[in-house]
Amino acid sequence: MLLSSLGGTLEFYDFVIFVFFAEVISKLFYPSDIGYFWSSFNTYATFAVGYFIRPLGGIVMAHFGDKNGRKNMFMLSILLMVIPTFLMGILPTYESIGYFAPVILLLIRIFQGIAIGGELPGAWVFVCEHTPKNRLGFSIGVLTSSITGGILLGSIASLIVNLKYGDAEVLDYAWRIPFILGGIFGIISVFLRTFLEETPIFQEMKTSQKLLKIPLKEVFLNSKKAIFISGLMTWVLTGCIVILVLLMPNFIYNILNKTYRPITHAQIILIQMGIICTLGIGCLLSGFLRDRFGTVSILKFFSLSFIISSLIFFYVLTSEYSIQTIVIWYLISGLFAGMVNFTPLIMVNIFPANVRFSGLSFSYNIAYAIFGGLAPVLMATIGMYDLMFIGYYLAFLGFISFSVSIYLKSKKFE
Structure with missing residues (x-):
């Protein structure tokens, strides 16, 4: 339960940290001559892509989760979130690579949307199938509250960066720090999830050929x-x-x-x-x-x-x-x-x-x-x-x- 919750916290942190630095991203990853409105619009549209793609990602990952195991998809979802988040922290801006910057940014959000679509349903199922019925409410509560903890973590990271660094420093390099840290901690979470075991309910269904x-x-x-x-x-x-x-x-x-x-x-x-x-x-x-x-x-x-x-x-x-x-x-x-x-x-x-x-x-x-x-x-x-x-x-x-x-x-x- 704790490993699942930790992964959920970090994954939602990775997903929402984008919006806390949306204004900075709009200045760095789109041409300056298109104006403030269109750069902001493109940034929020890119963020929204993650939401639009999540149903497809969730359905596909759930399909294989019901066929090949909960743990496998649980591992895949966090990998699809962590790697793009780390790449976001080191991604060259429009000034360096031109239009490749917004294109890569869009791909990052697509992979994150796929990941978030499978993460939370997978986590709920995983915890449910490992938990006795008389403790299921509290276990799911811990997991669900950890998701809100990811949003809280994102707001705290944003607040610290903006308090510690000036506007010029944030625009220059400091905005990358929360993304890089999210990627690093996520990789640690991936390693910890390798110690998880497949749910007994799925193992039983596989043995009895009920899949x-x-x-x-x-x-x-x-x-x-x-x-x-x-x-x-x-x-x-x-x-x-x-x-x-x-x-x-x-x-x-x-x-x-x-x-x-x-x-x-x-x-x-x-x-x-x-x-x-x-x-x-x-x-x-x-x-x-x-x-x-x-x-x-x-x-x-x-x-x-x-x-x-x-x-x-x-x-x-x-x-x-x-x-x-x-x-x-x-x-x-x-x-x-x-x-x-x-x-x-x-x-x-x-x-x-x-x-x-x-x-x-x-x-x-x-x-x-x-x-x-x-x-x-x-x-x-x-x-x-x-x-x-x-x-x-x-x-x-x-x-x-x-x-x-x-x-x-x-x-x-x-």
Whole structure:
């Protein structure tokens, strides 16, 4: 569990560190005469390629994971992330190699997208098949919180580099440091993963010849409801991660400064770190409680608490409340966003073992690409009219999660 979690932390760090230095990358890897807008657009488009390619990467890696073993794909996913990240740290800029620079940058993001598509589903399946059922909630919680830890690690690295080095030094060489370190630590993680053993469930299926030639075909034929439920829970996860954790801090900064409650960028970074921490704690807490009281009861509790806390947070944000009150309710909503831990908990149990990797990876990556990709557009659109609508949207996702708990209760889900 710890080796899987460490790898997940480093892999997500490698994936998101790109966005923390997007402005620097836009200046170094694209011609200066195309203007700020197009260089920024190209940089973020290159970053988005990683998200667009992840469903394909996840589906392909899951196919071979269900056929040839979980460990093999687990090793491959981290290699596909680590090597491009290290190369990113030493990649020549546009000034040195011209248009080869953005082309290689695009290839790096493609390989990283393939890797991230297989890493998290593979990690969830791997931990699930190594863990006793009575400790599965906490084990998955540790793994899921470690993923948010990768985002936290990226923000910390960005903060340290920008505090230690001046703008000229960052632009000259310092931006490379987080990428090179990510590559080095990732290589160490690859070495540590060689000590992992194949899951006993896969070994048993291989011995009894229960492995399928085309696992995804079986998923489409006999697991349609599982795909739907998994897609709904992934929708909930994208709202909590993409909207509440990644995008919301910028909205907080803008709304507070517009309403004469001044706040600095440094304070916003610290607030974002805070909600990442409370989300991680929420994942651990939800998993711990699930192992003692069951999936349905704890999912209901976290869903209702998330609905209430997110509505209160947006109410105090859009009213004349103090920054301290806003931050407290933001962190509380982050704690109950720990209901995202039930997304993998449900998915690893709702698919049969011989198609578990394929079913989980297909459902998760397709839903994440759709709802995660639309989240920024949705926030910009509905937030422009009334920021409270974003709160209603998050509350709706909490309602979806609560509805899933009702469905699972009817199916006597453990």
